[in-house]
Amino acid sequence: MRGSARLLAGTVLAVATAGVLVSPAQAVPAGHPSGTSAGGLEVYPSSAVPGDHVSVNTAACGDDGAAAGDATAVGAGRFTLAPTTHEQNLIGRFRVPPSAVPGTYEIVARCAESDRRVTGDLVVTLTSAGQQVAPRGSVKTGVGGALGPDPARTAAGVAALAVAAAGGTWLLHRRARGDGI
DSSP states (O other), X not given: OHHHHHHHHHHHHHHHHHHHHHSOOOOOOTTSOTTOOTTSOEEESSEEOTTOEEXXXXXXXXXXXXXXXXXXXXXXXXXXXXXXXXXXXXXXXEEOOTTOOSEEEEEEEEETTTOOEEEEEEEEOSSOGGGOOOOOSOOOOSSOOSSOSOHHHHHHHHHHHHHHHHHHHHHHHHHHHTOOO
């Protein structure tokens, strides 16, 4: 029994250590909400349908005052990012063309003075989250189900499992008492 406990403890320790070593550490810069970065381009909404207007903003340019945006990957062309009332934030806007094909596109902005390049992703879909339809009906997973096509066979299977569990418990109890098997 002692050897199994050591083996189990060793296995748990090895898995925990591997998890710590494999998982990347994510540092969030001070003053930024979790999940946002001081050096990235935020795209809102991050998922759009053709014809939607998309806003992008960044704080990566600092005091540069402006940036040039490029959404030619999705077919929207170039746009300008201008300062907002928020501290050191630049914001721009473009329209996803009606001819846009579903996929993930890189949106780029270049700071005016420092020529720093920041990027963000835009996912173009055919339906927006508000237009999605909830599924209806049952899931077609094959023959049978919880009660199966034949409730008598299901009951027989449950009974067989109960007998096996009771027999196993009886044997373990007998072995623990030292009666021998």
